[in-house]
Amino acid sequence: MRIAASLLVASTLAIAACADNEPVANDVNLTMNDTALSDTNLVGNDAAPLAPAANFVGGDGAALGSVTVEDSAGGVVLRLAGSGMPAGTHGLHIHMVGKCEGPKFESAGAHWNPDNKQHGLENPEGPHRGDLPNATVGADGSLTESLTIAGVSLAELRDSDGSALVVHAQPDDNMTDPSGNSGDRIACAVIAPAG
Structure with missing residues (x-):
């Protein structure tokens, strides 16, 4: 018990x-x-405000990586993480419209150019605000870049129709208007409108 x-x-x-x-x-x-x-x-x-991550797509709709976009004291910071892209040097630009409809991504419109300048980071009449340094894709098809667009805010890129980050087939010569002879648009990521 x-x-x-x-x-x-x-x-x-x-x-x-x-x-x-x-x-x-x-x-x-x-x-x-x-x-x-x-x-x-x-x-x-x-x-700093952070836009939703955008996905890179190829002209056939294949997923090719992502980009994050955020405000910083110096401008907008882009962090690219791509894969499956052709090796080499490629032009990289912000385009006016946040649409990435393949196969040619013409839906993204022209380069973002609110100041009506000429194309090219080395052009005395330029550059477009959407002109960026060339990006290098490794032999394994990977693209890893981090760059800042000085004097730009995330709100500008995420206006009512957004914008798009486009990778071109060729290097940008940083001079020739309107696109630096950078060739076809081979990858695109939508920077969506705010809201």
Whole structure:
């Protein structure tokens, strides 16, 4: 009888201990979740605004990687992570419209050029605000670039019709208007309108 009573008391104490700990465990989980939500909100409110990641597509619709776009003190930062692209040097431009309809991506419109300048980073009459340095795709088809478009805000790129980041087949000569002889558009990523 004493053994049974001892077991009953021990079981009751164990259950009570578990019951006492259960709210603590839930409180810890709530605290962790609240902290995670707070951190997420802080990143969204205190850090530079970040556009949703955009996916590069080829003319046939194949996925070719992604680009993230965010505001910084110096302008808009683009981080490209591509794969399956032709090796070599390629022109890279922001185009006026956030549409990437293959196979030629003409839906993206012309280079983003709100100041009506000539094309080319080396053109004395330029450049377009959408003119970017050439990008290099490795022998394995990978494209890893991080660059800043100085004096530009994310809000400008995410206007009512958005914009598009386009990779061209050839290098940009940084001089010839309107597109630097950079050839066909081979990959495109939509920078979606805000909202």
